[in-house]
Amino acid sequence: MQPALKLSLDRSGPIPSPCLGCPVRRDGICRVLGNDELGRLALVSVRRVVPRHEAVWRAGDGSGSVASLLSGVVSLSRSLPDGRQQIVALQFPTSVIGSLAGGRELETVAQETTRICSVPRGHFENILSRNPELEREVIRQIGAQLDEARNWLVAIGRKSAAERVATYLHMLVTNHRSPQRDAGPVEILLPLSRGATADFLGLTIETVSRKMTELKRSGIVDFDDATRMHVLSTDRLRAATGDEPVLDQPGSLRN
Amino acid sequence: MQPALKLSLDRSGPIPSPCLGCPVRRDGICRVLGNDELGRLALVSVRRVVPRHEAVWRAGDGSGSVASLLSGVVSLSRSLPDGRQQIVALQFPTSVIGSLAGGRELETVAQETTRICSVPRGHFENILSRNPELEREVIRQIGAQLDEARNWLVAIGRKSAAERVATYLHMLVTNHRSPQRDAGPVEILLPLSRGATADFLGLTIETVSRKMTELKRSGIVDFDDATRMHVLSTDRLRAATGDEPVLDQPGSLRN
DNA sequence: CGGAATCTTGAAGTCAATCAATCTACGTGG
DNA sequence: CCACGTAGATTGATTGACTTCAAGATTCCG
Numbered sequence: 001m002q003p004a005l006k007l008s009l010d011r012s013g014p015i016p017s018p019c020l021g022c023p024v025r026r027d028g029i030c031r032v033l034g035n036d037e038l039g040r041l042a043l044v045s046v047r048r049v050v051p052r053h054e055a056v057w058r059a060g061d062g063s064g065s066v067a068s069l070l071s072g073v074v075s076l077s078r079s080l081p082d083g084r085q086q087i088v089a090l091q092f093p094t095s096v097i098g099s100l101a102g103g104r105e106l107e108t109v110a111q112e113t114t115r116i117c118s119v120p121r122g123h124f125e126n127i128l129s130r131n132p133e134l135e136r137e138v139i140r141q142i143g144a145q146l147d148e149a150r151n152w153l154v155a156i157g158r159k160s161a162a163e164r165v166a167t168y169l170h171m172l173v174t175n176h177r178s179p180q181r182d183a184g185p186v187e188i189l190l191p192l193s194r195g196a197t198a199d200f201l202g203l204t205i206e207t208v209s210r211k212m213t214e215l216k217r218s219g220i221v222d223f224d225d226a227t228r229m230h231v232l233s234t235d236r237l238r239a240a241t242g243d244e245p246v247l248d249q250p251g252s253l254r255n
Numbered sequence: 256m257q258p259a260l261k262l263s264l265d266r267s268g269p270i271p272s273p274c275l276g277c278p279v280r281r282d283g284i285c286r287v288l289g290n291d292e293l294g295r296l297a298l299v300s301v302r303r304v305v306p307r308h309e310a311v312w313r314a315g316d317g318s319g320s321v322a323s324l325l326s327g328v329v330s331l332s333r334s335l336p337d338g339r340q341q342i343v344a345l346q347f348p349t350s351v352i353g354s355l356a357g358g359r360e361l362e363t364v365a366q367e368t369t370r371i372c373s374v375p376r377g378h379f380e381n382i383l384s385r386n387p388e389l390e391r392e393v394i395r396q397i398g399a400q401l402d403e404a405r406n407w408l409v410a411i412g413r414k415s416a417a418e419r420v421a422t423y424l425h426m427l428v429t430n431h432r433s434p435q436r437d438a439g440p441v442e443i444l445l446p447l448s449r450g451a452t453a454d455f456l457g458l459t460i461e462t463v464s465r466k467m468t469e470l471k472r473s474g475i476v477d478f479d480d481a482t483r484m485h486v487l488s489t490d491r492l493r494a495a496t497g498d499e500p501v502l503d504q505p506g507s508l509r510n
Numbered sequence: 511c512g513g514a515a516t517c518t519t520g521a522a523g524t525c526a527a528t529c530a531a532t533c534t535a536c537g538t539g540g
Numbered sequence: 541c542c543a544c545g546t547a548g549a550t551t552g553a554t555t556g557a558c559t560t561c562a563a564g565a566t567t568c569c570g
Contacts, residue, residue: 078405081500084413088405101398106405135390142397143356149404150343150361154333156412157341157457161526194549202412207526209550225535226549245336416558449517459559464518480567481517 016042024117027094028068029141032133044123050110056097057108064099066124072114073191076106077199087200089149090191092175096141111191156202159242164201165211166240169221173231186231194226215240271297279372282349283323284396287388299378305329305365311352312363319354321379327369328446331361332454342455344404345446347430351396366446411457414497419456420466421495424476428486441489445482470495 016039019025030038047070050056056074057065069091076097077087088106091097097108099121128134155167172188190197194205201208215221220237222230231237238244271294274280285293302325305311311329312320324346331352332342343361346352352363354376383389410422427443445452453460470476475492477485486492493499 076405078409080409080413080497082497084497086409086412088408101394101401129387132384132387132390135387135394139356139390139394139397142394142401146356146397146401146404149401149408150331150333153343153404153408153411154335154341156408158335158339204527205549206528206551210526213550242335242337242339460517461519461560462558465558468518 013039018042018045018047022117023070024068024094029094029096029134029137030068032137033127033131037127037131041119041123041127045117045119047115047117050114050116052110052113055107055109056114056116064121065118066096066098066100066121067116067118069093069095069097070115070117072110072112074114074116075109075111075192075196075200077109078106085199086202087196088152089145090200096138100138101142111193111196161201161203161207162211162214163240163242164203165197165208166215166220166237167243168197168201169215169229169231170234170237170241173234173237186234188229188231190227190229268294273297273300273302277372278325279323279349284349284351284389284392285323287392288382288386292382292386296374296378296382300372300374302370302372305369305371307365307368310362310364311369311371319376320373321351321353321355321376322371322373324348324350324352325370325372327365327367329369330364330366330447330451330455332364333361340454341457342451343407344400345455351393355393356397366448366451416456416458416462417466417469418495418497419458420452420463421470421475421492422498423452423456424470424484424486425489425492425496428489428492441486443484443486445484449481 013035015035019030019038019042022028022030025031030041033041050072056067071093074091074095074097075087076089076091077085079085090111097116098118128138155164159167169188169190172190173186176186176188192200194208197203198205198208212221212223215237216223218236220231220233220240222232224230239246268290270290274285274293274297277283277285280286285296288296305327311322326348329346329350329352330342331344331346332340334340345366352371353373383393410419414422424443424445427445428441431441431443447455449460449463452458453463456463467476467478470492471478473491475486475488475495477487479485494501
């Protein structure tokens with residue numbers, strides 16, 4: 001990465017009020033904008049709270065918007081005509097969702113109570129074309145999403161059910177405590193219902209449930225209830241994902 | 256899309272000689288460059304022929320390049336430490352491959368004799384930062400690849416073996432005769448071996464072979480040999496992909 | 511022509527799906 | 541407050557699709 005270019009030379013002006021104390025100000029896509037552009041963006045942006053299990057927007061709702069995820073978790077999914085469904089991505093805060101390139105029609109559903117900061121597509125594209133730094137940031141974001149989609153492709157295509165579940169849980173751990181060093185037990189609230197988990201992992205509800213029970217019985221994780229998980233050994237969980245060369249850690253299951 | 260902006264006002268100058276008669280000149284990513292920039296790009300570009308089944312480059316070969324596919328077919332794949340492999344994308348001519356955003360280390364292998372036009376990553380990024388139109392084109396490309404990866408995620412995660420094979424064959428048909436209207440039998444040379452097809456579809460060689468035989472026995476396609484296919488009914492093939500609402504076409508199999 | 515890959519085909523085995531209860535959590539209203 | 545109803549989750553029994561194992565058949569190339 002290079003030092004910021006001088007193209008948006010308008011770092012002047014006050015921070016627009018809606019953006020003051022925005023939870024995503026530091027890591028979101030808007031961080032590359034000067035206060036001036038940020039102000040223009042803030043003028044057309046709308047904050048919205050989407051309750052758990054409600055659609056953020058419908059698969060093909062015309063014009064479309066681009067939004068930043070402020071909090072919560074959102075699933076992007078696609079269905080076959082006979083109803084089979086696959087979640088193709090989970091989005092966590094600071095991610096951008098909506099009609100950015102690709103334009104594939106994806107069902108976008110809040111899996112937790114979710115707050116977004118939404119901008120009409122046209123406005124976003126205007127600001128985009130004026131801010132090369134923003135364009136590079138968009139490329140970085142889409143690239144990261146492509147990378148992730150391909151990683152899941154490997155998981156869904158080649159991993160066993162147990163490995164997929166472990167991979168999902170391990171991803172939650174990684175997302176939770178960013179790049180922090182591992183250590184003691186972590187408590188994590190699973191954002192997805194068993195059904196959504198199944199749709200994400202290309203499995204059935206029953207299989208997901210069974211594999212979670214196995215992970216629990218083998219002492220890798222524990223559950224207070226269906227959504228409250230304790231990770232007892234991050235190492236063994238990672239070993240169960242199939243992503244690491246096995247060091248013959250006893251108890252690592254692959255079925 | 257908007258009419259070309261006046262930013263690269265240097266459409267002047269002669270077409271650089273290597274680009275004269277380039278098979279990708281019209282549809283490749285370079286089409287958005289003026290002759291001036293194109294000339295600079297041509298100076299640092301290298302054409303290369305990669306024989307079937309050879310690596311275009313290795314998973315992590317340092318600096319990296321960005322290349323346009325001139326002809327042939329390339330697979331991008333990722334492996335688990337125990338050797339299980341998944342092809343995460345097939346790339347056809349006009350596509351860009353290499354270290355563009357995402358940066359995930361992917362094994363890149365020619366599945367047919369393949370010609371590429373390659374540029375060192377640094378040079379490409381320089382030209383990229385000078386040409387907003389090129390940046391927008393890159394966003395478009397990555398977005399399309401994201402879209403495709405997600406489509407395959409649905410296929411691998413939720414479709415039966417028979418549907419996956421049909422989807423693959425149908426994709427080849429679609430790629431072959433661009434958006435042309437369907438009609439009589441088409442002959443298509445399968446670019447992937449059975450093994451590579453299995454790695455692409457998340458199946459085994461045997462299952463791929465069996466499903467192809469079933470497709471043949473049901474009269475949807477025919478094979479002269481393992482790689483020379485005749486599509487007898489594009490409609491029934493499409494029906495077999497699972498992507499279309501079924502109109503109760505007799506003979507459409509889903510097992 | 512011969513030998514090695516690659517592909518096809520068959521038989522047996524296994525993992526995950528399906529079918530079917532049961533259990534738990536939660537919200538509503540009596 | 542507890543009975544009741546519903547939705548989600550777990551658990552068990554069985555089925556079935558795909559894999560694995562094992563021969564053959566075919567193609568490719570020296």
